[in-house]
Amino acid sequence: LRLDKVVWSAFPPQALTLMSMIFVVALSSSLDVAAIELELKQPLDYNGELAMVGISNLVSGLTGGYTGSYIFSQSIFSLRAGIRSRVTGFVIALLEFCMVILPFPILSFVPNFFFGSLLIMICVDLVYEWLWEVRLKLKRLEYALCIGTFLFIQLLGVEYGIIAGVIVHVLLRKMGFDLGTETENIQHNDSGTEKEEFKGFTDSDLLIPTPNSPVEDYGTGLESRTLSSDANGSFQMPSF
Secondary structure (H helix, E strand, C coil), rough: CCCHHHCCCHHHHHHHHHHHHHHHHHHHHHHHHHHHHHHHCCCCCCCHHEEEEEEEEHHHHCCCCCCCCCCCCHHHHHHHHHCCCHHHHHHHHHHHHHHCCCCCHHHHCCCCCHHHHHHHHHHHHHHHHHHHHHHHCCCCCHHHHHHHHHHHHHHHHHHHHHHHHHHHHHHHHHCCCCCCCCCCCCCEEECCEEEEECCCCCCCEEEEEEECEEECCCCCCCCCCCCCCCCCEEEEEECC
């Protein structure tokens, strides 16, 4: 490593681009986790996932590699294909390693229209899913903000478009608009673990007995009975 060979004068003009790319990579990593979470339909550990992305980028940077994040499209395709094994990740890594060590460019033997059609398929699928189908999963204002951010990106570029979308989001939150960003189905108890909240249901709806609450037998035609609890809080079943 020879620092005297570094052209330090090239860094100041690239400072804004460098900071923008750090912001974009961090935000895109969060969006990747959100996309996978939406496909799984269950919450993921954001801190753990982002920490893994950070460690991977650190190792890649120290070894002369590029920055990156999750290939969420590959993850979603694998999920939709019914793949639940981590072997697929090792297979992809092995194939990419083989492509690097091969003495000839294997991609030169693949027709260009194959890559073009693949990119078009991924583009159409992502546009349909995240600009049209997602309207059923978001609130109206939240969906409008999604479309607005997309238009900002087209007009201002990736970095400034995302920054503009974030600014609009913050302003709407400060004005008191509900963007649906509050977690509605997952709550945290005092111990820090997650518990699921069934909105719209009460203990009686779920047939969970509580002290001195009537419990009806709907299957045998028996009349309603009442559970009683002793001083220790344990339930005692009445005799029939």
